[in-house]
Amino acid sequence: MPRPKLTKLELRIMEVLWTRGACSVREIQDAFPEPGRPAFTTIQTTIYRLEGKQAVHIAKRIGNANIFEAAISRRTAENNLVDDFLSLFGGRVKPVIARLIESGKLSLDDVKEAEQALQKLERKGKSK
Numbered sequence: 808m809p810r811p812k813l814t815k816l817e818l819r820i821m822e823v824l825w826t827r828g829a830c831s832v833r834e835i836q837d838a839f840p841e842p843g844r845p846a847f848t849t850i851q852t853t854i855y856r857l858e859g860k861q862a863v864h865i866a867k868r869i870g871n872a873n874i875f876e877a878a879i880s881r882r883t884a885e886n887n888l889v890d891d892f893l894s895l896f897g898g899r900v901k902p903v904i905a906r907l908i909e910s911g912k913l914s915l916d917d918v919k920e921a922e923q924a925l926q927k928l929e930r931k932g933k934s935k
Contacts, residue, residue: 810887811860811879816845816853821862821877821884829866829876 813821823838824830830838836850845853854875857863862884866876896902907913 811862824877825881829874831872
């Protein structure tokens with residue numbers, strides 16, 4: 808599966824599709840809050856770019872309207888974003904973790920959850 812790089816607007820459109828399921832361009836546009844809502848043509852252009860990136864596909868046609876649905880999962884998009892972000896730091900996580908701690912955005916529960924995930928990964932590696 809390709810690793811599409813998604814823009815902020817593309818991610819917002821994907822969020823609509825992940826939350827609501829298959830939608831038309833008009834339905835996607837209507838999901839945005841009124842102040843600052845992108846124009847219909849902006850959504851339309853962006854959704855076809857997402858189709859080119861293989862992040863969405865046409866689920867069906869109703870008359871002249873295409874109904875789009877997500878072709879990648881939220882998890883895949885999140886993983887791609889994190890991988891791209893970490894690549895800015897040469898793959899090092901320490902500066903990112905240090906900043907999260909300094910900003911108060913990393914809780915003790917987050918650390919415990921991460922520790923459990925690491926232990927699970929370690930057990931999985933030993934069983935191979």
